[in-house]
Amino acid sequence: MTESDISLRDRLVDVGVQLLAAEGLQALTLREIARRAGVSHGAPRRYFPTHLELLSAIARRGFADLAGRAHGALARETGGPRARVGALARTYLEFALDEPGMYELMFRHDLLESGHLGLRGTSLPLFGQLAGLVAEVRPEADARRVAGALWAGLHGIAQLWRWGSLQLAAGEEDFGPLLDTVLTAHLGPEAGR
Amino acid sequence: MTESDISLRDRLVDVGVQLLAAEGLQALTLREIARRAGVSHGAPRRYFPTHLELLSAIARRGFADLAGRAHGALARETGGPRARVGALARTYLEFALDEPGMYELMFRHDLLESGHLGLRGTSLPLFGQLAGLVAEVRPEADARRVAGALWAGLHGIAQLWRWGSLQLAAGEEDFGPLLDTVLTAHLGPEAGR
């Protein structure tokens, strides 16, 4: 069987990721995941003692996905540091809007293990890259502080945009101009755009 | 009795607000609210057909509270538009960090009626005021766009700060410098600070 090739542990996470993308965070119950994996509701407990741990494992996939996309975007972007920050930021927002359920889960820290798996594992390195690029663009500024402000702006846009708040309040139709506004405010205008 | 002076409807919301502040969003179950209000678990249904509607009524208090604080802050701040934006922003962040449960609820739109009560009711006017002040500070820019970017920055700081992400990643101890960074980036330096 191809399904029993991989362990139940991995299959549960696979099913979870798929279910999250298909039906959203609310559908991601322990029992429904077990059902779709074809096992009883008690089975997951052997690998994930608590629901939070299973959700955390699913979220970890999301962090890995985001890190992969960011890595790919940076590899593709051959311009200067300012352009690379722009590519990173666009990737971040596209991820948040492409995978709304996953993005939601990744930042619902009440549903995740308190260990902040995502942050330490992949967000921090990613943040470090961002801060490094910022330092190149604005050597006179406190790069980590500016990178933090930038990240906050990205996260805010992602969140508010998903709810339609910014569309309604700011009257935008696309998040691009908002993103450019934030980037330009912190880093100055982008050369070739 | 002083408790039966006010209607059960209001009492439920009162109890909810109090419970939210005391024990957080997770404790805000319909049955627990009913218990603390001294009625059976079916009683709320007469006033709030669904749990979401009760939560929405509670959140509405939060939006009103925020609007009141903003109004007060603007009344207190006698400086120019740039200083007034600063006061507004600080008020927003202080609210988010003073009342973390309420702030969380206000932006958990999966728990609120889809009508976006809060947005239309109080956030939009508030956003309008912000945009008006921004227009005074930067007449050459698209005020609503800048205000949107500013709001996103505030929301992002509030969210990330509450989880400790920014403290960890950006190495800050206080959100003030981050807030100043965002404000300065979008509006230029504040005169008297």
Added chain:
DNA sequence: CGGCCGAAGTAGACACTGTCTACGAGGCCT
């Protein structure tokens, strides 16, 4: 080869949730 043992999954119980429905108590109006 046979018995055992431990890992893996099952099945049912428990407390809790939100929702729904049938029911009773009490006041108000005609």
Added chain:
DNA sequence: AGGCCTCGTAGACAGTGTCTACTTCGGCCG
């Protein structure tokens, strides 16, 4: 007085996460 109607009660129901006792089955050791 009698009827109605608003308000709240009480219990049932499906669903959830967690916990515990029980089966099943494959591999290992004597």
